[in-house]
Structure formats: C-alpha cells, structure tokens
Amino acid sequence: MLTVSSITHVAIRVRDIARTLDFYINKLGFSELLRLDRDGRLWLVYLRITDDQYLEVFPEGEGGDVPGPEAVGYNHMCLAVPDIEQTVRELDAAGVPLIRPKVQGADGNWQTWIADPDGHRIELMQMAPDGMQARAIARLRGH
Numbered sequence: 001m002l003t004v005s006s007i008t009h010v011a012i013r014v015r016d017i018a019r020t021l022d023f024y025i026n027k028l029g030f031s032e033l034l035r036l037d038r039d040g041r042l043w044l045v046y047l048r049i050t051d052d053q054y055l056e057v058f059p060e061g062e063g064g065d066v067p068g069p070e071a072v073g074y075n076h077m078c079l080a081v082p083d084i085e086q087t088v089r090e091l092d093a094a095g096v097p098l099i100r101p102k103v104q105g106a107d108g109n110w111q112t113w114i115a116d117p118d119g120h121r122i123e124l125m126q127m128a129p130d131g132m133q134a135r136a137i138a139r140l141r142g143h
Helices: 017-027 084-093 132-140
Strands: 009-013 031-038 041-050 053-058 077-080 100-104 110-115 121-126
Touching (some): 017 031, 017 041, 017 053, 084 121
Parallel strands (some): 009 053, 077 121
Antiparallel strands (some): 031 041, 041 053, 100 110, 110 121
C-alpha cells in the first residue's frame, strides 16, 4: 500500500499573476520561494506556506471564476491559523473580506472563509483542542 507523508503543494491557475501575488504575499503573508520559466515566459511561481508546503501559482488562466462550491473538482484549501480572532482582525486590516463569517464548524474547530482574486475559496481554521480531528488524532496515538 502507498505511504503518503504529507501534502506538499496545491496548484492554482490565475488570470492576473500580479494581482494574485499581491493578495497572497501582501495580504496573507506568504513569501515567494522561486519562479520557473518555460520558453522564455513565466510558467510557475512557488509561494511558501511552510518549509515543505507550497502554493504553486500558474499564470495566464482562461475563463471565468472557479466553479461554485457544489461543482465536482477542487473545492477549497484550508490553512491552519493559531488564533482565529487575530486572523479575522488581520484580514479586516488588510481589506480582505470574509465570504463566510467566523463560526465554530460541525467538527468543533473555528473557521472563517475568504476567496482570492480569482475566487479560489480558502478556509482559515483554528484547530480546537476538543475538536473532532484533535480527538481522532489522540485516539490514533493511543492517548
């Protein structure tokens, strides 16, 4: 059986690379790790989430916004945050509107939702110590 140790990246295609990089770097605090060119043109920008997790951003996307949340395909990415209240304040200060307000989800974790300039949905989640995932992890570890 295949052994997977982590997710290393999520890849998105965007219409306006400058607008997207402004959003992820200047509003969410990601940093640019590297760029790859192909045939003399920008092909891909890697944005650092952690030392081993990245967001790959491909320019020159075509068409409208991403499919709605009920469509088959990519739905959203979830980014862990240490303090959901502080995250909401920082998003407000950066002018990033919430597409869903801060709520405690069915799993017991706190979350809020935003979208990037192309409409890619992003869940920001503070893991609750007594949330379903934390309890399941504790069971798996024999605690």
